[in-house]
Amino acid sequence: MTAQPFPISGIVASRRPHRKDAARNYDALLAAAREAFAEHGAEASLEDIARRAGVGIGTLYRNFPTRRHLFESVYADEVDALCQVALEVAEREPWEALTSWLRRFVDYTVTKRAIREALDNESEIFLTCRDSMYQAGGPLFERAQKAGEARADMDFDDLLRMVAGITSTNFLDDTQRDRVLTVALDGVRAAR
Amino acid sequence: MTAQPFPISGIVASRRPHRKDAARNYDALLAAAREAFAEHGAEASLEDIARRAGVGIGTLYRNFPTRRHLFESVYADEVDALCQVALEVAEREPWEALTSWLRRFVDYTVTKRAIREALDNESEIFLTCRDSMYQAGGPLFERAQKAGEARADMDFDDLLRMVAGITSTNFLDDTQRDRVLTVALDGVRAAR
DNA sequence: GTTGAAGCGGAGGTGTGCCTCCGTTACAGT
DNA sequence: ACTGTAACGGAGGCACACCTCCGCTTCAAC
Structure with a gap:
């Protein structure tokens, strides 16, 4: 050993x-x-x-x-x-x-x-929710992309899952959660 | 309405x-x-x-x-x-x-x-695990910081929680998980 | 090989959650 | 006000998980 x-x-x-x-x-x-x-x-x-x-x-x-x-x-x-x-x-x-x-x-x-959750979302209503969510938020992301603010090599689904993942963890306090989220979003922001 | x-x-x-x-x-x-x-x-x-x-x-x-x-x-x-x-x-x-x-x-x-889990880790052994984990990985992160590769305005705890968060979500497949992780790590990387 | 102690396993008592069923209650339309 | 019906609530049967207890088994030291 x-x-x-x-x-x-x-x-x-x-x-x-x-x-x-x-x-x-x-x-x-x-x-x-x-x-x-x-x-x-x-x-x-x-x-x-x-x-x-x-x-x-x-x-x-x-x-x-x-x-x-x-x-x-x-x-x-x-x-x-x-x-x-x-x-x-x-x-x-x-x-x-x-x-x-x-x-x-x-x-x-x-x-x-x-x-993780058992949410493997086969059900009708979850799909509807997802559609609504993407319909609501997707345009915001695309707009940011077109303005050159968000990188082009990822999509809205990637972004949502990233944020959801970071969010679903425990942090020491809200300050830390915010700090980490900011870091990750720096990665999403297009190089300028 | x-x-x-x-x-x-x-x-x-x-x-x-x-x-x-x-x-x-x-x-x-x-x-x-x-x-x-x-x-x-x-x-x-x-x-x-x-x-x-x-x-x-x-x-x-x-x-x-x-x-x-x-x-x-x-x-x-x-x-x-x-x-x-x-x-x-x-x-x-x-x-x-x-x-x-x-x-x-x-x-x-x-x-x-x-x-989220009920893991609010008060217990002795969890603290020991954490110590070990930080002792093992922390130096790697500090080394990257000193080499100018990782941003200086976050710490190892931030980093671990970010990665754990992203990881603990379901993705469509491993390709997506990897892509999202890469994006987030771009945020961690120091501007050069 | 003997032996005693460490380890085994599962029966069974207790608690808790799920879900159904039906006698009782309260609404709303006339 | 009257009344039919929709809605209510909780007792009770079923299933399952937790955990203890103790007679039986297996190991390893001598």
């Missing part, structure tokens, strides 16, 4: 039980939980997780007394892996190293599909 | 019942649902919503046969209001009109706190 310079690494390693059967179950539970959380969000059924892992519900509770314990363990695993990646990219050019790490960050974050 | 040029507007209006008591209950249910969804996410208890609205559970089900109906109605209301705002800002300067509409979009989208 390589050096573990991150505080999380020790914690992750130390939590795994020693006995053979216990360690196997622990791993199975973590894998099942990661899958279940990705699929159903943070409210996934604990009994379902135990079932997926092929262990009894009692075993789940012995290893992870609360939902939070389980959730945290899964999360800690992800973070630990992500931290390792940072070491791997460290020798590249500054900007390139940063962005490739960020893109990995994205991949790992996908596990937090917990955050 | 002003003109309603958006397809959603008619739908929203036509769904409200005619009888006085029925209309009152309908309004109360929508208000309670908006509140409950904002507070507990899309899985908020329907019985709790009925309770908040001060009506029987039967009344909720008569107006909104499924959770989806209720959710859609709340959402449609938000969208409708947002569409109206687009008309109001239409006479301003192109870029200013766009961005002020977008900021309103943010406000209305906040209702979709449903998307």
